[in-house]
Amino acid sequence: xxxxxxxxxxxxxxxxxxxxxxxxxxxxxxxxxxxxxxxxxxxxxxxxxxxxxxxxxxxxxxxxxxxxxxxxxxxxxxxxxxxxxxxxxxxxxxxxxxxxxxxxxxxxxxxxxxxxxxxxxxxxxxxxxxxxxxxxxxxxxxxxxxxxxxxxxxxxxxxxxxxxxxxxxx
Numbered sequence: 714x715x716x717x718x719x720x721x722x723x724x725x726x727x728x729x730x731x732x733x734x735x736x737x738x739x740x741x742x743x744x745x746x747x748x749x750x751x752x753x754x755x756x757x758x759x760x761x762x763x764x765x766x767x768x769x770x771x772x773x774x775x776x777x778x779x780x781x782x783x784x785x786x787x788x789x790x791x792x793x794x795x796x797x798x799x800x801x802x803x804x805x806x807x808x809x810x811x812x813x814x815x816x817x818x819x820x821x822x823x824x825x826x827x828x829x830x831x832x833x834x835x836x837x838x839x840x841x842x843x844x845x846x847x848x849x850x851x852x853x854x855x856x857x858x859x860x861x862x863x864x865x866x867x868x869x870x871x872x873x874x875x876x877x878x879x880x881x882x883x
Contacts, residue, residue, distance in 0.1 A: 719866045721762050721856035724849075728756040731814035732767050738813065739771060742789045743782050748772040748823060753831040755852070758838045762849035764856075767816035770802075770831055775822045779803065782820060791818060801825035833881050834874075844880070848873055 732752040739750055754768030755761045773782065783793050783803075791805040802825055805818040821828035838845040848870075855869035 719764070719856045719860050719863055721764055721852045723762050724758075724760050725756075725765070728763075728765075728767060728814075731816075732756070732769070735767060735769055735813050735816055735818075738789065739769070739818075742785050743771070746773070746778050746782050746785070748774060751828075751832060753835050754817075755849075757835050758845060760842070760849075761838060761845050762853050764852075765815065767814055768831070769816055769818050770828055771818065771820045772823050772828060773820060775824075779820065786818075799827050802827045830878070834877065837877065837881050844877055848877060 729752070736750045736752075749772045751757075751770045751772065752767065753770050754766075755763030756765070756767050771782075773779065786805055787793070790809045791807045794804040794806055796802055797804045801822055803820040805820070807818070810816075819827075838848065851870050851873040855866045859865035859869060
């Protein structure tokens, strides 16, 4: 899904509910093949400003089950996009999901470094209000400065993200 305009909004309590709806649909389709479904990204952190898009990481044991999952997801409107340049993370876009909030879906084996980073970043921000607020303000400013460029928006928040990731390693 292409971003037409970069929009960051204050935290919305409904994001948790919307994640639950997405998770429920995924569990019906692939629940017997997976280890877990995680709500990651900024919408998963209470109080954090975010682009109103739910990020979902589905965790699998390894890629031995991936083809079956890809087929089952295809049956409910998801289209495999590949790894999009990120090792051990398979992205899916979708069609005909007007009943669900806009979301990004990734399938990751449990050993995926990207998965571990997503969860660590989310958990750190959940526990550290000052960093959460700093990151939220950085995102709001970046969206205001670069409403027409997702690339510039991402670049504008890179230093903040890198600093938080650096703190995770301490």
